[in-house]
Every structure is written in C-alpha cells, then in structure tokens.
Amino acid sequence: MDQMELAQKIDAYLEDNWEAMVGDIETLVRIPSFEELDKKAEGAPFGPGPKQALTAALELASDMGFETHDAEGYIGFADFPGASETQIGIIGHMDVVPAGPGWTFEPYAVTRKEGYLVGRGTLDDKGPSVVALHAVKFWKDQGVEFPYTVRFLFGANEESGMADVAYYHKHYDDPAFLFTPDAEFPVCYGEKGGFDGVISSKPLQECARVIVSFEGGAATNAVPGIAHAVVKASASVLPNTDRITVSEAGEGLARLEASGKGAHASMPDEGVNAIGLIVDYLLEQGLCSADERAFLELDQKLLNHTDGSGVGIATSDEYFGPLTVVGGTIKLEDDRFVQTLDSRFPTSITADEITDRLRKLTDEIGGTFERTLLMEPFLVEPDSPVIQALLNAYNEATGEDAKPFTMGGGTYAREFKSGASFGPEKPWVENPEWVGMMHGPDEAVSEELLKQSFKIYVLTLDKLMKLDLQ
Incomplete structure (x- = not known):
C-alpha cells in the first residue's frame, strides 16, 4: 500500500x-x-x-x-x-x-x-x-x-x-x-558499559555509633529522591535546611528526612541525591563517630561527583562522552553501612580499572568493595x-x-x-x-x-x- x-x-x-x-x-x-x-x-x-x-x-x-x-x-x-x-x-x-x-x-x-x-x-x-x-x-x-x-x-x-x-x-x-x-x-x-557494585564499611561497634539507622533509595540504578536517618542527638538543636527536615524520634534521638529529586542513573545530573544530602548534613553537624566519619567521607566523594572524579574514575571517549556514577541505595546491615553504586562507563576505562580504584579506597577505611554487575559497552x-x-x-x-x-x-x-x-x-x-x-x-x-x-x-x-x- x-x-x-x-x-x-x-x-x-x-x-x-x-x-x-x-x-x-x-x-x-x-x-x-x-x-x-x-x-x-x-x-x-x-x-x-x-x-x-x-x-x-x-x-x-x-x-x-x-x-x-x-x-x-x-x-x-x-x-x-x-x-x-x-x-x-x-x-x-x-x-x-x-x-x-x-x-x-x-x-x-x-x-x-x-x-x-x-x-x-x-x-x-x-x-x-x-x-x-x-x-x-x-x-x-x-x-x-x-x-x-x-x-x-x-x-x-x-x-x-x-x-x-x-x-x-x-x-x-x-x-x-x-x-x-x-x-x-x-x-x-x-x-555505555554498565557497572554495579557495593561499598561496605568496616564493622561498627554499636556502643560507639552515633547513627542508629540510615536508609535511602529503592534501586541501585536510580538517583534516590528520598532518604532518612536516625541519630543520637537532640532534634531541638539541629537546624532544618531547604531539603532536610529534623524531627524527634524518641528520647535522645533525632530523625533526618531528606527530600532530593529522583532520576535515572544514566542521567544523574537531572537528580538530587537524597542519600548525599543526609551524608553532607551528618558531616557538617558532626553527627558521627570516627569510624562512621571515615565511611561518610568516602561516601561523600562518591555521591557528590557524578562524573566519578571524587573516587578517581572520571574519564570520557568520543562515542559516549563522560563516565557517570551514582549511589543508589544505602542501609545499615549487620553493623555495617552498605552503599550500592551504579556506573555507566565509556570505552576509555575498563571494569577492572574501576574495581581496582574503588577497592583501594575501601581498603583505606577497612571496608570492602564488591562488583555485582558488569555489562561491556x-x-x-x-x-x-x-x-x-x-x-x-x-x-x-x-x-x-x-x-x-x-x-x-x-x-x-x-x-x-x-x-x-x-x-x-x-x-x-x-x-x-x-x-x-x-x-x-x-x-x-x-x-x-x-x-x-x-x-x-x-x-x-x-x-x-x-x-x-x-
């Protein structure tokens, strides 16, 4: 026809x-x-x-x-x-x-x-x-x-x-x-290539922890729009921000609610990572022990630089442009922080190179890194x-x-x-x-x-x- x-x-x-x-x-x-x-x-x-x-x-x-x-x-x-x-x-x-x-x-x-x-x-x-x-x-x-x-x-x-x-x-x-x-x-x-992994902190002694709970994100391959944490602190002395709301969570406990903006992991610049908002707040307010701080500072480098520059994996090529990386979910599990990440990488870097660089950073804080998914470009x-x-x-x-x-x-x-x-x-x-x-x-x-x-x-x-x- x-x-x-x-x-x-x-x-x-x-x-x-x-x-x-x-x-x-x-x-x-x-x-x-x-x-x-x-x-x-x-x-x-x-x-x-x-x-x-x-x-x-x-x-x-x-x-x-x-x-x-x-x-x-x-x-x-x-x-x-x-x-x-x-x-x-x-x-x-x-x-x-x-x-x-x-x-x-x-x-x-x-x-x-x-x-x-x-x-x-x-x-x-x-x-x-x-x-x-x-x-x-x-x-x-x-x-x-x-x-x-x-x-x-x-x-x-x-x-x-x-x-x-x-x-x-x-x-x-x-x-x-x-x-x-x-x-x-x-x-x-x-x-682009697809790369998922999990960053885990060292075991945290419960008696020394300031952070009681921390949870955010629904999927590894998405910028999380919502996250929350409970910390040992008085809510009355902690300030609200334009994206963080503080409330009472029981005697001597404060709840932090972060409101970011969700986005697909392949387009992270369109989102605002709610986990990153909580991490920034915890560090700024000193709401962490020394071991918690070591993990949070590493997590901040991951979450605040979607081009991978914070963790030493930034790169680009002529076909695909720059690498991207996001932290999709976080939780406290078995006394460890567990942070998932999703990277979309061009032909100018290999999965092994990404793994080696991330593992070096987690080794420095006594944590671990595990690659959980690989798709070549x-x-x-x-x-x-x-x-x-x-x-x-x-x-x-x-x-x-x-x-x-x-x-x-x-x-x-x-x-x-x-x-x-x-x-x-x-x-x-x-x-x-x-x-x-x-x-x-x-x-x-x-x-x-x-x-x-x-x-x-x-x-x-x-x-x-x-x-x-x-």
Missing part, C-alpha cells in the same frame, strides 16, 4: 483500538512484578510478580492470535510467522523496579490525568511494550505475509540482571536484528541499514530530521548480536511538574507519545521487512 493509505490505516487502528491498548497496559501495570528471589519457584525464577506479568503478557499476545511460548518463566515470546524463519525481534520487559516511597497516585494501577497514564511500568516498560505489540498486530490484521518472522520477546528480569536473556541465549538463536522500545527516540546505536554502526531504517521511520512519522545517538542507559539491545534501543521517550519535551520519571514515584507517560510511538513502530516493521537480512 502507498504511504497515504498506510497513514490512514494507522490512524483508523488507533481510533478503533486505543482504549483497548490502554486496557492492556492496565492489565500489566496492576501486577507488582518486581524481583523477589526469596519467593522464586520452579517456572518462576524471579519470583511470583515477574511470572504473573509474563503470563499476562503472553495471554494478551495469544488473544491477538500470535503463537506464544513461556520459556520456564525466564522469558516468553510471541511469533508472527513470515515467509522465512529469519527473525526480526522486538523485546520489552514485564518486570519493574519496586514502587518505593513518595507516590501520590496508586503505583500498581493506571490513573489517567491530563492526557497521561500514571503507574509503575507505564513508561518502563509495560506501556511501550503493549504499543509495540499492537504494531505487530496491526500488520497481522492487514493480512500480510512478511518475508521475515517477527518474534516479540517478553523479558522478566531486565531491571535486576538480565538473567532472562542469558537463559534465552542458551536455548535459542538471536534474531537477525532486534530493537527494544525501552529508551529514547530517535534511535540509540550504542550504550556495545556499538552498532550508525550508518548501517537497520539503524537507518529505524531512523527513517521516526523521521517520517514526526517530520523531524533527527540523528542517531549513544547513551548511558543499559537495555536489552546490548545483549544481542545486532540491536538498538528505540523510543519512546523524548527527553527534550517538557512534561508537567507532577509527572514522574521511570524508576521514580508517579511514573507517567503521555498518551500522545504512545500513540506516535505506535505509528513509528508500524512504519519501522514495514521498512525492516524491505532489507536483505538473510
């Missing part, structure tokens, strides 16, 4: 099916599908929530007429068979990060407000996945036979290790090309036919003349032999102040953005099917 006819059919599909698409998103958002390894079981390796969401997604695809398969709860897929077994893949994830504190809406429901869908997963990644699945259904409803098979993969462990994809690689071949609707438009052809040539197909679909749908880019976020794309992350976010579009970001409270996505994403994904499938991928 010509482009005018195709555009009319896309508009008609949206008109007839948008409310059903919102309903499908709500079906998935209602499921609190964060990892709970203590509740894992056979067929549910990441806990009951991810398994339930995976099952629900496969049921949606089955009801659309696709051939579906649940791969032992690790991952699932729905196939739209083509004339050949060569596959074009799309992959979204059904797991989410925990809701965390600070919500003003019900996190596990879809609330519609001023043209936005609010709820955990509406943006990351249940909403975009539903829209992309409907883009495949659009072509199925046209009665076409594509030259290649479309395989839509539903992951269940993207947020906490990607063991779902590791399982898939052991049992199935990669698609010839794959994209994931789990990032930003126009199209990302490369992703990946890059697909920006002028390759597959990347250009995605870019052209985006520009055709939007009327823009956008260029491809690299980013610090880590998506499924990096796990496959040929892939890209592809929408739906447009960070240059300003949302209302009440609209939350992915991984933060009040996560939300514009309905118009999702509708435009649907059009882009429909056009993308058409363009990819015209390439020689054999």
